[in-house]
Amino acid sequence: GAGVSQTPSNKVTEKGKYVELRCDPISGHTALYWYRQSLGQGPEFLIYFQGTxxxxxxxxxxxxxxxxRPEGSVSTLKIQRTERGDSAMYLCASSPSAGSRETQYFGPGTRLLVL
Amino acid sequence: AQSVTQLDSQVPVFEEAPVELRCNYSSSVSVYLFWYVQYPNQGLQLLLKYLSGSTLVESINGFEAEFNKSQTSFHLRKPSVHISDTAEYFCAVSGVQGAQKLVFGQGTRLTINP
Structure with missing residues (x-):
């Protein structure tokens, strides 16, 4: 079946603007995670949803x-008044259920560049 | 809280040579341990994980990792690497109880030279 998808794949915006990043998890996965990865670093946890x-x-x-994550499926990460320091790769992951032993399946990411 | 240290940011090796990618962690609670791999222009994918039982875990493509509780390590090894193993490798932990999040190391870039 389809994996985790993220849109857009790339986003360029100006400092101070508002952006939305979308994540479509694997169908049926109840847990959804957002991470941020700066250049040369490992992903860093942002937020985790169980259901809605x-x-x-x-x-x-x-x-x-x-x-x-209003309906327990698609999630949107919203960033207001963007700053240059927000530039990074934003990763979404989903897992079949909650539980730290579960494998998280990652999407390809959205690369955000704030000018 | 947990933290993960990957001691090598880059590891260059020749094809068919053995490789070890080092990972140490710190945690006040019991953890699960993971290795994720990111091939060029692809997303992160699970390589292998340790949950319980045998401390040696293996992947389908010949990698193995051993959980060493006394040394708080989870080093990744392969006896003979291929060009296709060129990727960035991330070690990660999550607490057995409590927060579901993964805590990642900084990553190790494995470069295979012919």
Whole structure:
């Protein structure tokens, strides 16, 4: 079946603008994760959904970042008043159920560049 | 809280040579351990994981990793590498209980020279 998909694959925006990044998880997967990967670094956790609710948002760097998953499937990561430091690869992953032993399946990522 | 250290940012080896990619972790609780691989222009994919039982785990393409609790390590090895193994490798941990998130190391870029 189809894997995790993310759109757009690349996003260029200007400092101060608002952006939305979309994630379509594998069908039937109840858990969904967002990570951010800066150049030369490993992915860093942002937020995790179990169903429609954010179970853990401890990785969101500040209140400019927000994510939703209103119907328990597609998720959108929203960044307000973008800053140059937000430039990174944003990764989405899903897993069949909650549980730290579950394999997370990653999408190809959205590369965000803030000018 | 957990942290992961991958001691080598880059590892160049010749084709058919053995390789070891090192990973050490720190955690106050029991953890599950993972190796993910990112091939050029592809997304992260699971290579292998340790959950419980035998401390030696293997992947389908010849990699293996051994969980060493006393040394808090989970090094990745392959006895003979191929050009197709060229990729970036990430070690990750998650707590057995509590937060579901993965904590990743900085990654090791494996380059295979013919």
């Amino acid at each position: 609710g954010a179970a853990d948002d401890s990785g969101l760097p500040n209140d400019r970042f927000f994510a939703v």
